[in-house]
Amino acid sequence: MRLVILCGGESSERDVSLASGWSVARAALERGHEVVLVDPAAEVPVLAGPLRPGDPVDAVGVGKEPPSPLDRHRLRRRMHAALTGGPVLDLLRGAESVFLALHGGWGEDGHVQALLEMAGVRFTGAGSAACAAAWHKGRAQAVLGAAGVPVAERVLWRPGAGEAPQDVQRLVGAGPVVAKPVADGSSVAVHRVDSLSQLAQVAAEVHAANSANSANSEDSAYSEDSGGGELLVEPFLPGREFTVAVVGDEVLPVVEIELTTPLFDYAAKYQPGAVGEVCPARIPADFAGRLQELALRAHQALGFGSGTYSRTDFRCDAGGEPMCLETNALPGLTATSLVPRAAAGAGWTYPDLIQRIVDLATR
Incomplete structure (x- = not known):
């Protein structure tokens, strides 16, 4: 097939996406496809291609820190222009399928x-x-809770002037909490918070960063679709x-x-050897079956059909009960990502996984 792989983009996960894109390209070539690799936010969008089976593809690593969000408005202008007209859109329309590694x-x-649709x-x-539906963690957790998927208590808060709301103060007073952007991925800017003073510092940083982004952005939709600096605060599990x-x-x-740090943060996710990932997990069969049933229920409740894929994350409370953290619509596909690890546990090679995802979109 003629595949165009979209990667890179404008988000805080840009580096992860580039690494995923190159990994997908290598696997697609192994399966005999012709590949063009495109970063719609880049000044020169076509990164490589057309590539044909046998062409060399280098691996791309992920840095320890996510890229700065200050360039997001510039990257978005390029990305919107590329996806709504000109040679990139023509390239996408000429492909037999577009692989989203964004x-x-x-x-x-x-x-x-939506643009591609x-x-x-x-x-x-x-x-x-x-x-x-899946991207905004607060709304997604409301849907999941209504579908019978266990979720922790959560409070949404948009930091600004004044102190934290009473519900946030109550959660902090009851024990450690996790504060994270309501709309972001790869555990970017996730904090464990043990006191109101520490939470105030995190909130100030988030508010300042959001104000700077808004001031530097010509994109009026920035605040709304990025969560606008809104935090989700929930008990630390x-x-x-x-x-x-x-x-x-x-x-x-x-x-x-298997964590060596309190949180599975950005650095831990993308640095080889930073954490242990065990698949299949060493847990009783009935507990594994329960987690799988909950993941499938989450997948379906959020509107993911049989032609799609997702990854749902859980963390257990002090009593060992699993709570759903989120469902990822486009989980990472780097060499150290979790979906390829799960696929290996099922006996699939990495190219097998990529081919299955392609087949789902074209059947």
């Missing part, structure tokens, strides 16, 4: 999917509605951490994330 931001919140372009992964991928109608084996 993560975060417009690539995962439904923006890119309007252009009549076939692409991998979920459509715009499911992506939008001290138990074990698991993740479960769903590919089409198949639920993959449970992966346990």
